[in-house]
Amino acid sequence: MRIIFVLAAAAVGGILAVTTAFGGDDNVPPISDAVVQEECSACHFAFQPAFLPAESWSKMMGGLEDHFGEDASLSETVRDNIEAYLVANAGRGNVDPQNPPLRITELRWFKSEHSEREAQRMMERLDVKSLLSCGACHQGAERGIYDDD
Amino acid sequence: MKRLLLVGAALALVATTNVQAGPREDIVALLMAEASAEDAAFAGFSGERGQILFSSNFNTGKPETPSCTSCHSTSPQNMGETRAGKPIEPIAVSKTPERFTDPEKVEKWFRRNCRSVIGRECTALEKGDFITYMMSQ
Numbered sequence: 001m002r003i004i005f006v007l008a009a010a011a012v013g014g015i016l017a018v019t020t021a022f023g024g025d026d027n028v029p030p031i032s033d034a035v036v037q038e039e040c041s042a043c044h045f046a047f048q049p050a051f052l053p054a055e056s057w058s059k060m061m062g063g064l065e066d067h068f069g070e071d072a073s074l075s076e077t078v079r080d081n082i083e084a085y086l087v088a089n090a091g092r093g094n095v096d097p098q099n100p101p102l103r104i105t106e107l108r109w110f111k112s113e114h115s116e117r118e119a120q121r122m123m124e125r126l127d128v129k130s131l132l133s134c135g136a137c138h139q140g141a142e143r144g145i146y147d148d149d
Numbered sequence: 150m151k152r153l154l155l156v157g158a159a160l161a162l163v164a165t166t167n168v169q170a171g172p173r174e175d176i177v178a179l180l181m182a183e184a185s186a187e188d189a190a191f192a193g194f195s196g197e198r199g200q201i202l203f204s205s206n207f208n209t210g211k212p213e214t215p216s217c218t219s220c221h222s223t224s225p226q227n228m229g230e231t232r233a234g235k236p237i238e239p240i241a242v243s244k245t246p247e248r249f250t251d252p253e254k255v256e257k258w259f260r261r262n263c264r265s266v267i268g269r270e271c272t273a274l275e276k277g278d279f280i281t282y283m284m285s286q
Contacts, residue, residue, distance in 0.1 A: 043231040043232070043233050044233035044235050045235075065264070066211075069212070069213040069232075070211060070213065070214065070261075070265050071211075071261040071264040071265045072261060073260065073261060074257075128234075129230070130233050130234030132233045132234065133233075133234055133235070
């Protein structure tokens with residue numbers, strides 16, 4: 001894979017805090033913009049912008065009419081404001097600008113922290129429907145706290 | 150001028166037939182005006198047509214979402230669920246009284262969900278029928 005996603009690699013190495021927009025202790029800044037929080041939590045947990053680099057957010061926000069197989073379109077003004085916020089608070093990493101990752105759940109660090117077997121078992125135990133329900137397993141997820149378990 | 154008259158007539162119709170007033174009634178009144186502007190033969194909204202819209206399998210939109218029931222569950226009174234597993238409060242007004250009271254929210258979700266399910270935006274008639282059905286549920 002050509003993509004060198006520093007954020008992803010660093011998380012695995014445990015040097016997350018030094019090289020990325022993640023804060024210390026594997027935590028991320030919470031979303032501070034009420035509109036982003038509201039609009040991006042309508043269908044799933046509102047992921048913090050630090051989990052993807054700017055290129056990813058720009059590409060995603062340019063294609064909301066087909067957002068993972070669904071129309072999530074917004075008025076132009078709201079869309080522009082949300083994109084500006086996500087880009088300004090994005091994680092850092094070198095990605096192919098033509099083909100940036102769009103899924104957090106497919107990043108290498110994410111997969112290694114949520115190994116399929118273990119995640120599956122935990123989802124069954126807690127009756128969690130989707131890995132995208134970050135808050136179902138990480139109680140502090142909305143506040144950006146992921147190291148609480 | 151003709152369009153204005155029709156709008157006026159529709160609003161008058163609402164004023165005389167609808168004793169209740171509120172944001173939901175305002176939304177329905179505007180849809181009535183639009184529906185009669187779109188079709189001179191417009192004769193009011195129908196909850197039965199709304200029910201058909203709600204439960205039909207269109208298969209003309211995105212493959213993941215053939216029907217409104219894909220997310221809102223097969224009964225308007227039940228909780229629904231998004232494709233990403235987030236619960237959706239029942240779409241029936243009796244269960245979720247805030248339904249269809251915020252014009253921008255109503256417009257946004259009709260636009261998105263009609264495009265996802267049917268592959269085009271809904272007409273004023275379809276929107277009015279849908280809300281009428283949900284008000285009876």
